[in-house]
Amino acid sequence: MTVAVIPFKPKNPKTRLSCVLDEQEREAFAEAMLLDVVDVVRDADCQAVILGTELFDSELVQVTIKDMGLSDALNVYLSCAVTDVLIIMADLPLADKESVKRVTGTKKDMAIVPGRGGGTNAIYLKEPARFHVDYYGGSYLKHMRIAKECGLSCDVIDSFRLHTDIDEKEDLVELLVHGSGKSRAYLEGLGFSFITDNGRIGVVRKH
Amino acid sequence: MTVAVIPFKPKNPKTRLSCVLDEQEREAFAEAMLLDVVDVVRDADCQAVILGTELFDSELVQVTIKDMGLSDALNVYLSCAVTDVLIIMADLPLADKESVKRVTGTKKDMAIVPGRGGGTNAIYLKEPARFHVDYYGGSYLKHMRIAKECGLSCDVIDSFRLHTDIDEKEDLVELLVHGSGKSRAYLEGLGFSFITDNGRIGVVRKH
Numbered sequence: 474m475t476v477a478v479i480p481f482k483p484k485n486p487k488t489r490l491s492c493v494l495d496e497q498e499r500e501a502f503a504e505a506m507l508l509d510v511v512d513v514v515r516d517a518d519c520q521a522v523i524l525g526t527e528l529f530d531s532e533l534v535q536v537t538i539k540d541m542g543l544s545d546a547l548n549v550y551l552s553c554a555v556t557d558v559l560i561i562m563a564d565l566p567l568a569d570k571e572s573v574k575r576v577t578g579t580k581k582d583m584a585i586v587p588g589r590g591g592g593t594n595a596i597y598l599k600e601p602a603r604f605h606v607d608y609y610g611g612s613y614l615k616h617m618r619i620a621k622e623c624g625l626s627c628d629v630i631d632s633f634r635l636h637t638d639i640d641e642k643e644d645l646v647e648l649l650v651h652g653s654g655k656s657r658a659y660l661e662g663l664g665f666s667f668i669t670d671n672g673r674i675g676v677v678r679k680h
Numbered sequence: 681m682t683v684a685v686i687p688f689k690p691k692n693p694k695t696r697l698s699c700v701l702d703e704q705e706r707e708a709f710a711e712a713m714l715l716d717v718v719d720v721v722r723d724a725d726c727q728a729v730i731l732g733t734e735l736f737d738s739e740l741v742q743v744t745i746k747d748m749g750l751s752d753a754l755n756v757y758l759s760c761a762v763t764d765v766l767i768i769m770a771d772l773p774l775a776d777k778e779s780v781k782r783v784t785g786t787k788k789d790m791a792i793v794p795g796r797g798g799g800t801n802a803i804y805l806k807e808p809a810r811f812h813v814d815y816y817g818g819s820y821l822k823h824m825r826i827a828k829e830c831g832l833s834c835d836v837i838d839s840f841r842l843h844t845d846i847d848e849k850e851d852l853v854e855l856l857v858h859g860s861g862k863s864r865a866y867l868e869g870l871g872f873s874f875i876t877d878n879g880r881i882g883v884v885r886k887h
Contacts, residue, residue: 571838572838587857590853590881591853591874610876610879610880610881611881631776631841632838632839633842633844636840636843637840643797646798647796647798650794650818650821667818669817672816672817674798674799674817674818
């Protein structure tokens with residue numbers, strides 16, 4: 474069974490949402506997005522494993538690697554993996570079963586899903602030990618280069634659902650328009666909705 | 681043959697790019713993006729028709745409807761159409777043959793591609809006269825509602841290439857990372873490139 478590794482930072486996450494959510498709300502929202510991703514990867518026949526630098530209160534399977542950055546921690550994990558691995562970010566609440574299946578169903582050695590702003594939102598590896606990750610700073614182009622250097626054939630999956638990471642206030646529009654899970658419900662519970670202003674959509678928080 | 685209708689505004693387009701491009705450059709850039717879209721829809725076996733409110737200097741087939749907004753002009757066109765129609769925006773330079781083919785290859789009565797911020801970037805209609813468009817202000821949800829009211833089955837195409845409209849400076853990153861056509865070359869000719877700053881990618885203009 475494919476293991477879906479989901480990096481997650483439980484404490485003070487999503488600081489670029491500080492303008493609309495306080496720290497406690499950002500933590501609850503980040504966890505709601507994580508649970509949406511977990512639900513979807515399970516629907517897509519993957520086993521979800523949370524990768525973090527600290528344990529948090531949850532029944533989810535957690536792998537904790539301390540004192541390492543994201544890339545190093547993932548590379549330790551990949552070098553020991555015994556199954557195929559999907560690395561998928563925790564801030565992709567628009568992910569659905571179909572888009573994840575398009576990634577894990579690749580005929581090539583691996584697949585990459587580009588994220589907004591040159592990032593990488595998901596990587597699927599049939600032979601994890603043959604690849605290594607290098608996040609931050611235009612990681613999409615770096616990962617494409619590493620794939621080539623490692624002699625791995627690579628699919629690029631064209632999905633706006635997996636491309637849309639939720640980082641800033643403007644991104645909440647996408648979740649309110651296209652989302653359906655726990656994270657959308659959490660935002661709506663806080664009073665968020667979208668309004669049309671001068672032909673463009675924005676989000677407001679009512680109470 | 682499928683007709684691809686591409687709405688286009690030749691004069692003073694893309695005003696939200698004024699911070700990095702002057703009016704003449706914005707006009708040249710908008711036309712370069714249009715030509716990228718034209719190339720791609722032709723690759724995908726469509727005949728390209730430009731829909732505008734004024735003629736511009738070009739060898740492209742143009743339909744000009746004066747004194748009307750985008751939605752009204754398109755609805756006039758749709759009511760007279762004798763083939764299936766793809767409406768696709770001119771600011772989608774990441775579009776590729778595969779993504780357009782996914783739209784026109786739908787098994788349903790129609791297909792919609794959501795754009796950023798609740799918009800609609802493409803609509804494919806097997807029977808154009810049965811549908812009408814209503815752009816601006818969260819048009820994606822409006823179009824989904826109209827499809828239902830008209831009794832048309834509707835596919836939603838999950839493509840970041842067709843989701844990513846180029847409106848603002850930040851969007852240029854996507855074009856420099858994922859683009860390959862005339863509009864990317866135009867930006868590079870002006871000295872645009874991307875830089876990594878604090879783990880995030882931004883664009884700079886060098887000369």
